Amino acid sequence: MKLCVLFPGIGYHCDKPLLYCSSRLAKSRGYDVVALKFSDFPEGVKGNEEKMYKAAAHALSQAEEQLADIDFSVCDNIVFIGKSIGTKAALAFRDNRAPNAKVVLLTPLVMTFEHDTSNCIAFHGTADQWANTSEIERLCRENGVPLYEYECANHSIETDDVFRNIEYLRDVMQKTENFI
Secondary structure, eight states, rough: OOEEEEOOOOOOTTTTTHHHHHHHHHTTTTEEEEEOOOOOOOOOOOHHHHHHHHHHHHHHHHHHHHHOOOOGOOOEEEEEEETHHHHHHHHHHHHOOTTTOOOEEEOOOOOGSSSOOOEEEEEEEEEHHHHHHHHHHHHHHTTOOOOOEEEOOOOOOOOOOOHHHHHHHHHHHHHHHOOO
């Protein structure tokens, strides 16, 4: 069995481009896909470290609840795809329940790198308002995580140019396909 679990972010649900296309890609490659739904995050998380950690713990708790009935030991191939706060939740969940899972880090946060980041790849927009580019570059380099950057793209890996966004999305999906 091949399993892909989508770990969304705060306000970035599984029906938004990066996660929706990741879901379609995984399904086309024979994966069963579980799209997690996170809700009830604290207000004013951006820029507040304490609230960021509470939000990450909240996401992990919801992931554990939604995935409680899955026996990961019967899966031949597991991929977690996390977006923003979901990257930290995905790695924390992997630490506890699925140590062999590959993880796609879509716009990771600095706190994401507090976990084992082996067998991961990362994608980051250079205009990401939630994570400092030089810090993400340093953490990826120090942890051996391949990093793909998108010029002038925000935390959703988007710019003001819709055609550039489509190019970026295509590139993310091609690299994700090669990874999984």
